[in-house]
Amino acid sequence: MKNIHRFLLIFFLALNVIPVFASGDEHAEPASQETHEKEKFEPGNFIMDHIADSYDWHVFSVGDFHATMPLPVIVYSQHSGFHMFMSSNFHHGHSAYEGFSIASEGEYRGKVVEMVNGHEVRPFDISMTKNVVAMLISMVILLWVFISVAKSYTRRKGKAPVGLQSFVEPIIIFIRDEIAKPAIGEKTYAKYMPYLLTIFFFIWLNNLMGMVPFLPGGANVTGNITITMVLALFTFVITSVNANKSYWKHIVNTPGVPWWLKFPVPLMPLVEVMGVFTKPFVLMVRLFANITAGHMIVLAFVSLIFIFGQISPGLGYGTSVVSVLFVVFMDMLELLVALIQAYVFTLLSALYFGMATEEHH
Secondary structure, X not given: OHHHHHHHHHHHHHHHHHHHHHOOOOOOOOOOHHHHHHOOOOHHHHHHHHHOOOOEEEEEEEOOEEEEEEOEEEEEEOOOEEEEEEHHHHOOOOOOEOOEXXXXXXXXXXXXXXXXXXXXXXXXXXXXXHHHHHHHHHHHHHHHHHHHHHHHHHHOOOOOOOOHHHHHHXXXXXXXXXXXXXXXXXXXXXXXXXHHHXXXXXXXXHHHHOOOOOOOOOOOXXXXXXXXXXXXXXXXXXXXXXXXXXXXXHHHOOOOOOHHHOOOXXXXXXXXXXXXXXXXXHHHHHHHHHHHHHHHHHHHHHHHHHHHHHHOHHHHHHHHHHHHHHHXXXXXXXXXXXXXXXXXXXXXXXXXXXXXXXXXX
């Protein structure tokens, strides 16, 4: 346990020390006063840049100095082979490196592209982006929490829970008694408990970390549709693999439905088959849309300060009071949404498992 604590300490110190030495915007050209005056605030770009994934982790900005933590860029090109380098070589997206650059507009905006014969080509990209690093951090935190709790149970067998035990145990019991058992059944619920606990705590922790504006938070993990798609695919695969004969029979030949809805046009079987795929699709979109919408609303209120500030500095200061109040309110609401979305995803997954394993009556 001491080794785990030391690893976490070194890990987070590294995250906060590296930006100081490796992220100064030394290569950025100083902008003239006329450029600053003509440059207009674009709320759309401001919002999308903050909720999108990136190849570096912004820490803070002071004037033209941007402190960021560079992350590894790992790409494979069909034309030039395998490449691995730090994102600091892009100098905040202002320059190219080894033929690669970050697209500033178009279909691949914000992504690494390679210029081939004057055209932007997307290489095979397995880079360590901000969302990837944020997921690794959340996994380290979850491992630390549950390994600590497991060891505490071993040392204090038969005693009342203390510390992290007293926080985690009621949540685990709630998921077991209020989600798994009612939705799946008393006989088979234990088989799915590890997965249900994993997705609940993973989604909840990343939702909360996404609300923290500084390291190691600030990444929009659960607001990335590719990540929610993978989580939904896990539920889909587990449901399909563990489904019994009654489940598949119900899809192919739904009982209680008039024959003319099955023959000659298999209307109901088609609807049931579509339902198999729409269930994980709903899981994916619900989590993605709710988390992304919350971030966008908060950033929209922040954008109002700069929009009105361009009209008049006094108007910007006056708007800031109202905007900050709404941002605080939305953040309080997002704390509740973070928990609710983790609960809903876990509950729906348990319901799908129960539907797939329920015996025909």
